[in-house]
Each structure stands twice: as C-alpha cells, then as structure tokens.
Amino acid sequence: MESIKIKKITAVWIITVLVLFIVSIVLGILMRLNQGEIIEQSPITFYSNMTTHGLTMIGIWFVAGMAAVNYLMQRYVKTSYTANVIAYVLTVIGVLIFWTTTFVGKFHAGWTFLYPLPFKVMWATWATPLFLVSLTVFGLGWLIWSISLMTQLLKKYSIAQVFAWQHFRKNPKVETPPFILITMITLIGIITCLFAAVILIALFFAEYFSNGNFLNDALLMKNLTYFFGHTIANEMLYLGLAVIYELFSEVSGRPKWRTTWYVALAWNLTLIFILTAFFHHLYMDFAQPEGFQIIGQLASYLASLPAAGVTVFSVFIAVYRTEIKWSLTNLLFFIGVAGWVIGGLGAVIDATITNNVLLHNTLWVPAHFHTYNAMGNVLFSLAFFYWFTNQFTKNIEDGKFTKLTLAILLIGGIGFLLAFYIGGADSIPRRYSNYPTDFTAAAPLATMGAIFATIYLTAILIFFFKIYKGCLKILFSPS
Amino acid sequence: MFKNIVFTFVTINSWFFANAQTASGIEEETNIYERIYNAPIRVSRNQQLTFTDLNNKKPLLLALIFTKCAGVCNPFLLQLKENLQFINSDNPFTILVLSFDPRDRLGDMNLLAQKLGLENNKKWIFAVTDSIALLNQSIGFYPRWDSVRSQYDHDALLVGINKEGYITKKLIGIRDKLDLDLLISSVNNIYSPTYRLPNKNILFSCFNYDPKTGKNRPGLGWLFIALPAVLAMSLLLSISFIVHNKLPAE
Amino acid sequence: MQQQMILLVFLILAGITTVVFTYVYASSKKAGQEKQGMSNPLRKRFWFLLILFVVLGIFASVTIPKSPYFLFADETPKKIVHVSAMQFAFILSEKAIDPKSPSGEPIELPANELVEFRVTSLDVNHGFAIYDQSNTLITQTQAMPGYVNRLRHKFKEPGKYNILCLEFCGMAHHGMRSSFIVK
Ligand code: HEM
Numbered sequence: 001m002e003s004i005k006i007k008k009i010t011a012v013w014i015i016t017v018l019v020l021f022i023v024s025i026v027l028g029i030l031m032r033l034n035q036g037e038i039i040e041q042s043p044i045t046f047y048s049n050m051t052t053h054g055l056t057m058i059g060i061w062f063v064a065g066m067a068a069v070n071y072l073m074q075r076y077v078k079t080s081y082t083a084n085v086i087a088y089v090l091t092v093i094g095v096l097i098f099w100t101t102t103f104v105g106k107f108h109a110g111w112t113f114l115y116p117l118p119f120k121v122m123w124a125t126w127a128t129p130l131f132l133v134s135l136t137v138f139g140l141g142w143l144i145w146s147i148s149l150m151t152q153l154l155k156k157y158s159i160a161q162v163f164a165w166q167h168f169r170k171n172p173k174v175e176t177p178p179f180i181l182i183t184m185i186t187l188i189g190i191i192t193c194l195f196a197a198v199i200l201i202a203l204f205f206a207e208y209f210s211n212g213n214f215l216n217d218a219l220l221m222k223n224l225t226y227f228f229g230h231t232i233a234n235e236m237l238y239l240g241l242a243v244i245y246e247l248f249s250e251v252s253g254r255p256k257w258r259t260t261w262y263v264a265l266a267w268n269l270t271l272i273f274i275l276t277a278f279f280h281h282l283y284m285d286f287a288q289p290e291g292f293q294i295i296g297q298l299a300s301y302l303a304s305l306p307a308a309g310v311t312v313f314s315v316f317i318a319v320y321r322t323e324i325k326w327s328l329t330n331l332l333f334f335i336g337v338a339g340w341v342i343g344g345l346g347a348v349i350d351a352t353i354t355n356n357v358l359l360h361n362t363l364w365v366p367a368h369f370h371t372y373n374a375m376g377n378v379l380f381s382l383a384f385f386y387w388f389t390n391q392f393t394k395n396i397e398d399g400k401f402t403k404l405t406l407a408i409l410l411i412g413g414i415g416f417l418l419a420f421y422i423g424g425a426d427s428i429p430r431r432y433s434n435y436p437t438d439f440t441a442a443a444p445l446a447t448m449g450a451i452f453a454t455i456y457l458t459a460i461l462i463f464f465f466k467i468y469k470g471c472l473k474i475l476f477s478p479s
Numbered sequence: 480m481f482k483n484i485v486f487t488f489v490t491i492n493s494w495f496f497a498n499a500q501t502a503s504g505i506e507e508e509t510n511i512y513e514r515i516y517n518a519p520i521r522v523s524r525n526q527q528l529t530f531t532d533l534n535n536k537k538p539l540l541l542a543l544i545f546t547k548c549a550g551v552c553n554p555f556l557l558q559l560k561e562n563l564q565f566i567n568s569d570n571p572f573t574i575l576v577l578s579f580d581p582r583d584r585l586g587d588m589n590l591l592a593q594k595l596g597l598e599n600n601k602k603w604i605f606a607v608t609d610s611i612a613l614l615n616q617s618i619g620f621y622p623r624w625d626s627v628r629s630q631y632d633h634d635a636l637l638v639g640i641n642k643e644g645y646i647t648k649k650l651i652g653i654r655d656k657l658d659l660d661l662l663i664s665s666v667n668n669i670y671s672p673t674y675r676l677p678n679k680n681i682l683f684s685c686f687n688y689d690p691k692t693g694k695n696r697p698g699l700g701w702l703f704i705a706l707p708a709v710l711a712m713s714l715l716l717s718i719s720f721i722v723h724n725k726l727p728a729e
Numbered sequence: 730m731q732q733q734m735i736l737l738v739f740l741i742l743a744g745i746t747t748v749v750f751t752y753v754y755a756s757s758k759k760a761g762q763e764k765q766g767m768s769n770p771l772r773k774r775f776w777f778l779l780i781l782f783v784v785l786g787i788f789a790s791v792t793i794p795k796s797p798y799f800l801f802a803d804e805t806p807k808k809i810v811h812v813s814a815m816q817f818a819f820i821l822s823e824k825a826i827d828p829k830s831p832s833g834e835p836i837e838l839p840a841n842e843l844v845e846f847r848v849t850s851l852d853v854n855h856g857f858a859i860y861d862q863s864n865t866l867i868t869q870t871q872a873m874p875g876y877v878n879r880l881r882h883k884f885k886e887p888g889k890y891n892i893l894c895l896e897f898c899g900m901a902h903h904g905m906r907s908s909f910i911v912k
C-alpha cells in the first residue's frame with residue numbers, strides 16, 4: 001500500500017519537474033535571444049526571468065534527485081509518505097509564491113540575491129519579503145523531507161554503519177550498500193546547507209523588521225549565501241550519483257556494486273570537501289581571510305579526487321570490455337557521467353585562484369555549471385524517470401528513435417555550452433541583459449546558444465512525451 | 480512613549496557617529512602613498528637632520544602637536560605613550576613628535592618630553608622644523624589659528640611614514656591600540672589586501688583584521704559559518720540517539 | 730592571452746574525456762560473451778588517483794603563491810586610485826571619496842608603475858573588472874559595502890582601459906562602466 005503511494009507521488013514529481021523544466025528552458029532561450037538581439041526585452045524582464053530560471057532550475061533538479069532517492073530507498077528502509085507529500089505541497093506553494101514575486105512583482109535580485117541587493121527595491125515593495133517567504137517555504141519542505149529520510153536510515157543503521165566506517169576494517173560483518181552511504185553523506189550536506197539558508201533568511205528578516213537599527217555584514221551574508229547556494233547545487237548532483245550507484249549495474253545486467261574501504265573513504269572525505277569548497281565563490285573578495293581562499297582552492301581540487309577515482313572509475317570498470325545490456329537508461333547515465341566530468345574540468349580550472357581572476361563572473365561560470373547540470377545531472381534524472389516509467393508500463397524501446405533523440409540532445413547541448421565557453425574565454429560578462437558593443441562576438445554567440453538550446457529543448461520534449469504518458473498511467477492505475 | 484525615546488536616542492546617536500566616522504574616514508584617506516616633504520628638523524641644539532635621515536633608519540610615526548595646546552595634544556600624547564607600552568611589536572619604528580607651531584622652540588619641546596617622562600626614551604624624538612607649511616601640505620594637515628582663543632583649531636594626527644619616505648596611513652583622533660597596530664604594520668610595508676571601514680552598526684561582522692599577524696581574525700560572524708555544520712551534526716547525533724534508545728516496550 | 734590558453738587546455742581535456750568514454754563504450758559493444766573486463770582494477774585505480782593527486786598538488790603549489798592577494802605585496806604603489814562603486818556608476822578619484830557627496834575626476838595612470846585601486850561600494854555588491862584595449866579582462870576585484878579591497882596592478886601598455894561591473898547589481902548592471910587612461 002505504502003509503496004504504491006510512493007510510486008504515485010514519484011510520478012507526480014516527475015511530471016511536475018518536467019513541466020517546470022520546459023518552462024525554464026524557454027526562459028533560458030528567451031534570455032539568449034535577447035542577448036543575441038533577436039528579440040527585445042526590457043532589462044527588468046530579462047533579470048526577473050534570469051532569477052526565475054536560476055532558482056526554478058536549482059529547485060527542480062534538487063527535488064528530482066530527492067524523489068528518485070526516496071523511491072529507491074524503499075528497497076532498504078520504509079520511508080515516510082507524509083514527508084514526501086509535505087515536501088511536494090510546500091515545493092509547489094513555494095514555486096507559486098516565488099513566480100508571483102518574479103513574474104508579477106518583477107523581483108530580480110538573482111537567485112543568489114546577494115545582500116543587500118534585495119533591500120534596494122527596484123520592483124514591487126512586497127516582492128522582497130514575499131521572495132524571502134518563498135525561500136522559507138522551500139527550506140521548510142526540503143528540511144522536513146531530508147530529515148525524515150535521514151531518520152529512517154538511522155533507524156536501521158547505526159552512525160558508524162550508515163557512514164560505512166566498518167568497511168575500514170577487514171571483513172566487515174554488515175555491508176552498507178553504496179546507495180545508503182552516498183544518500184546519507186548527501187543528506188547531511190543538504191541539511192547543513194539548508195541550515196545555512198535558515199540563518200541567512202533569519203538575518204535578512206532581522207534587518208527587514210528592525211527599521212534600520214540592525215545592519216548585516218555584507219561579507220558574512222555572502223559567505224552564507226554561497227554556503228547555501230553552492231552546496232545545494234552540488235549536493236543535487238550527488239543525489240544523482242546515488243541513483244547511478246544503485247541502478248547502473250542493475251539495468252546493465254551486472255552484479256551490484258559493493259562498498260569497499262576506498263568507496264567508504266572517498267565518500268566520507270567528500271562530505272568535508274563539499275562543505276568547504278564554496279569558499280571559491282569569494283576569491284575576488286579580498287576581504288575574505290586568505291586562509292579561507294586557500295582552503296577554497298584546495299577543497300575544490302580535492303573534491304574532484306574521490307569523484308574521479310571512485311565513481312568515474314567504477315563506471316569504467318563496469319563497462320570496459322564487458323558485455324552489458326545497453327538501454328536508454330544506462331546510456332543516459334554513461335553520457336551524464338561524461339558531462340559531469342567535463343563540467344568538473346571547467347570547474348577545477350575556474351577554482352584556481354589565478355584563473356578565477358580572469359574568469360570570475362564571465363560566461364565561463366554558466367558554461368561549466370550548465371555542463372554538469374544540463375549534460376550531467378539532468379541526464380541522471382532523465383535516466384531515472386525513464387527507468388521508473390518503464391518499470392510499470394511496457395514501453396517498447398525503439399533503438400533507432402532512442403539514438404536519434406540522444407543525438408539531438410548531445411548536439412543541442414554541446415552547441416549551447418560551447419557558446420558559453422567561448423564567450424567566457426572572450427571575457428564576456430555573465431548576467432548581462434544586453435552586451436556592450438565592444439564585445440563584438442557576444443551577440444552572435446548568444447544567438448548560436450539560443451539555436452542550439454532550441455535543439456536541446458526538442459530532445460527534452462521528445463523525452464517528455466515518452467515519459468509523461470507512463471507517469472499518468474501510473475498515477476491513475478487502480479491501487 | 481518609551482519607543483519614541485529609544486528611537487530618538489538611536490537616531491541622534493547614529494547621526495553623530497556617522498558624521499564623526501565619515502569625516503575622519505575621508506581625511507585619513509588623503510595623501511596616502513605620497514612622499515612626505517623632506518623637511519629639515521632640529522632635534523637638539525647642535526643636531527640638524529632631515530626626514531630622510533630619520534626614516535631611512537626606521538619607519539616613522541609622526542605626531543603633530545604644539546606645546547601651548549590647551550586641547551587635544553596632551554591627552555593625545557599621553558594615550559599614545561600608554562598604548563605603545565602595551566605593544567610589543569617586532570616591527571621597528573620611531574615616534575617623531577613635531578611641533579607645527581612656528582613659535583615653539585626646541586626648549587619647549589624638551590620640556591614637553593620631560594613632562595611626559597620620555598626625554599631618555601630612544602624610541603621618541605622631539606623636534607621642531609622651520610618648513611612646517613610645506614610639511615603640512617604634503618600631509619594634508621591644515622590647523623587653523625583661532626585668534627579669539629589664541630589656540631590652533633586642529634585634529635590629533637598620527638602619520639605613518641615608511642622607510643622610503645611615503646605616507647602609508649594616517650590616524651585622526653585619539654585611537655585605540657588596534658588601530659595603532661595597524662599603523663605600525665603599514666609603515667613596515669606589511670600589505671593586507673583589504674581593510675574594513677568603521678561601522679558600529681554591524682553586529683555580526685564576519686572577520687576582524689588583526690594587525691599583529693597581518694591576517695584577518697575570525698570574529699563573531701565566523702561562528703555563523705560554522706553553525707550550520709554544527710547544527711547538522713548535532714541533529715544527526717540526537718536523532719540516532721533517540722531512535723536507538725527507544726524503550727523496548729515501544 | 731591567458732584566456733585563450735585556458736580554453737585550449739579545457740577543450741583538449743574535454744576531448745580526451747570524450748575519447749576515453751567513447752573508447753570504453755565501444756569496448757563494451759565489442760566485448761563477447763566470455764567476460765574479460767578490466768584486469769587489476771584496484772591497481773589501475775590507485776595509479777590513476779596518485780597521478781591526479783600529484784598533478785593537482787603541483788598545480789596548487791605553483792598557482793596559489795601567484796594569487797592576487799600576494800601580488801606586489803612588498804612594493805609601494807606609485808599611485809593610488811580610490812574607487813567607489815554605486816548603482817550604476819563607478820566614481821574614481823585620486824583623492825579619497827566622501828561617501829556623503831561622492832565625486833571623482835578623469836584618471837590618468839603611469840605605465841609600468843605599481844598602481845593601487847582602493848575599491849569599495851556605497852550600496853550593494855559590485856564588481857570592479859579592468860579590460861584592456863583589446864577588450865580582454867586583465868584583473869578584477871569585488872566592491873563590497875563596508876570593506877575596501879586593494880587591487881594592485883602594473884599596466885604594461887599605454888591606452889584606454891575600461892572598467893565593467895562583474896557582480897550583478899540590479900537592472901542597469903550591464904550599463905555600469907567607466908574608464909581610465911594609461912600613459
Ligand atoms: C538548455 C537549457 C538551458 C538554457 C537555454 C539555459 C540558459 C541560461 C541562460 C541564458 C542563463 C543566463 C546566463 C548569463 O548569466 O548570461 C542561465 C543561467 C542559469 N542557469 Fe540555465 N539554462 C539551461 C539549463 C539549465 C539547467 C539544467 C540548470 C540546472 C541547474 C540551469 C541553471 C541555471 C542557473 C542556476 C543560472 C544562473 C542564474 C543567475 O545567474 O542568477 N540552467 N541559463
């Protein structure tokens with residue numbers, strides 16, 4: 001009974017995420033078209049769309065990962081259906097409130113809303129408090145969800161087990177499945193950065209209601225903002241990885257991946273690096289103590305080691321010279337891992353302080369994070385969506401058609417990203433609604449980005465039509 | 480009623496502070512990294528030196544005063560002397576107390592040194608100059624003669640000059656030890672890529688600059704950055720404790 | 730130009746990644762029934778990690794000391810420029826800027842001499858990025874209210890340099906700019 005309910009709510013999550021994704025991509029294409037001078041939007045429209053696009057994208061791929069992890073976690077522990085539904089309701093309410101502030105109120109402080117920008121009101125005066133309210137609603141729903149999942153894990157596993165510490169010794173008696181380990185590490189990270197968000201929002205509200213008697217410190221607020229923003233954007237990738245660890249071997253018809261001492265070590269270390277890497281967002285703030293800047297670079301570098309050495313290598317070992325059942329699901333996983341690695345390379349380059357001086361807040365930044373999102377995390381989630389719907393609806397896979405869709409996705413994605421990378425190397429700033437005329441390549445590159453993004457969108461639409469019918473069927477099938 | 484009083488108090492207060500701060504804030508920023516005028520100075524009856532002679536040996540903290548001052552000069556020097564007693568900096572410096580009043584003679588300065596009990600302290604030099612106008616101009620220091628009170632209307636000013644003869648930092652008013660520390664490191668060319676602007680309003684300032692080490696020292700705000708992780712870990716431990724220590728009956 | 734180098738390095742690395750993934754995928758497609766797999770995976774994993782670690786270690790120890798916070802630390806700047814950023818303009822002055830009535834003047838700087846920009850903001854966070862004549866970003870810092878960031882630089886070539894805002898600061902962010910001359 002419970003598992004049927006979880007099945008249905010997962011289907012609801014999938015449809016919601018895909019619909020919001022398509023809307024957000026359209027906003028993205030509109031932004032690129034405006035930068036390419038093909039259409040003309042007012043800067044206010046552009047920047048409020050940018051705010052909508054940024055936060056919606058982060059939000060949906062976070063909940064997509066959570067929904068997938070929640071669904072698969074059923075295999076090991078009982079999870080709370082109520083927490084899942086609460087998270088869903090609050091996420092939807094949050095989106096509605098947030099979209100009201102941006103579409104109606106024209107709120108446009110960016111999804112990173114750096115203090116004190118939200119207080120320099122250039123939009124409807126109610127939009128700032130309402131935006132903070134929408135964040136609170138998201139934060140509440142997601143905190144409830146992640147704490148509930150964490151509690152369920154802790155009911156079955158002790159702390160040492162859930163972090164797989166017993167694997168550091170020879171011949172551990174119990175095995176912690178990789179999925180449990182990764183989920184736990186990720187949940188801790190998520191809860192931590194949501195707490196950072198709570199503190200951040202509280203400080204914002206404190207100033208808002210103090211009538212000017214209480215002022216925040218811009219440096220502290222910036223640290224908290226990226227503690228939240230950077231970390232949540234990273235953790236949602238790890239949710240996708242947890243799904244890969246669980247499903248890749250299974251859909252490939254291979255033996256299940258096991259936890260070994262180095263897998264345990266790698267993921268335990270990741271927890272530390274991922275919580276300190278956000279310092280790299282403040283490299284250009286010379287006011288930040290130098291120690292933190294260096295920690296930022298080292299943690300960013302080190303975070304790539306366990307990822308590359310364990311996850312990517314495990315995928316290689318599973319595939320290399322091994323006959324496996326290729327399907328759309330594991331192909332998407334495989335390509336997604338490649339996208340994740342390539343985006344990671346762009347990130348490591350940018351996380352080097354001496355490079356960051358030249359790349360910070362240029363188009364290089366959207367270039368690399370779109371790589372591991374649009375060509376990494378999105379594919380992880382699509383793979384799960386596809387696998388999930390195929391479980392319950394006999395979807396006959398059409399090999400040729402699948403290949404074609406994948407090709408469209410790749411061509412669109414690569415072209416869209418290249419326009420960003422070239423722009424970044426050409427010193428073109430990010431977050432410019434219109435480019436100054438001295439950047440001669442900027443507008444043509446933006447147009448190119450828009451065209452390829454439309455191709456990418458086509459592929460997403462094809463996936464959407466493949467998946468949503470299955471989801472509706474699951475939803476309306478008698479329990 | 481009570482609310483109104485508090486509000487008025489806060490407003491007046493912040494108005495007062497804001498004024499005081501911006502005024503000194505901007506004047507402290509003028510003439511920085513300009514060369515100080517190489518004025519000839521007389522340190523004792525038979526010793527004529529120039530600024531370069533002095534700052535070549537050790538960086539200088541220059542205090543500009545006049546001996547007949549009925550205002551800020553005395554407390555300023557006393558406070559400076561007191562603060563310096565508590566500073567055991569490894570960075571070298573000399574304090575040059577120079578009169579900007581043309582009527583001051585060397586004798587007046589020696590008397591002042593005796594009054595302060597500093598006549599034998601090697602770190603302190605008391606001197607006069609006959610090129611005060613040019614010197615003042617190179618610093619951006621403009622005392623005004625008030626003929627009614629027969630006094631100069633002026634700020635207490637401490638100027639940091641490095642070994643190369645450049646002004647590295649100025650402090651206006653009677654300042655605390657922390658600012659003095661910052662001044663001493665600046666004359667020793669210890670570069671810090673940032674400094675904070677004074678603002679009493681900010682409670683949770685993230686980092687406080689520590690001039691001793693030339694590094695920022697975590698302030699209260701740092702706790703706020705560590706807090707999320709601490710909270711998450713405590714949550715983890717307490718949930719684990721609670722779920723594993725349920726009564727068997729449950 | 731360093732940016733072009735960065736792009737090149739990135740494209741090469743991305744190319745290698747693509748080749749490796751394609752190769753691994755192809756090897757699976759070709760694999761027969763008899764299970765071959767990877768021989769000695771643990772050993773390979775170890776070497777791969779070690780090499781990566783050493784490469785990154787070298788990279789970090791070479792680049793970190795060149796970070797902007799340590800540049801020109803023991804030199805005295807020949808010239809100081811005070812910068813106050815505000816929505817949506819930069820105010821530059823050789824004299825200190827009074828936040829109450831900010832005003833600046835056109836700036837001319839000497840070539841091949843150390844210049845220090847003392848950058849702060851009068852309202853929200855802004856960026857202070859310097860672009861050379863070929864419109865290439867050469868250095869930057871952030872302008873944060875309450876803090877003064879000291880950006881030191883030696884301009885090699887005379888000419889006009891542009892300043893752009895590189896931190897989103899509101900609806901006219903893209904129009905926020907200024908310039909100065911290096912002689
Ligand atoms: C093909 C699909 C997509 C298109 C066309 C697109 C387009 C854009 C554009 C044009 C920008 C503004 C770039 C600039 O700063 O000038 C942007 C920013 C952003 N995008 Fe996307 N994007 C896409 C997919 C995604 C995905 C999958 C994510 C997932 C997380 C994402 C997250 C973001 C974020 C967080 C920002 C930053 C917003 C800000 O600067 O405040 N985007 N995107």
Ligand SMILES: [Cu+2]
Pocket residue numbers: 814815816817854855856894895896897898902905
């Ligand atoms: Cu700006």
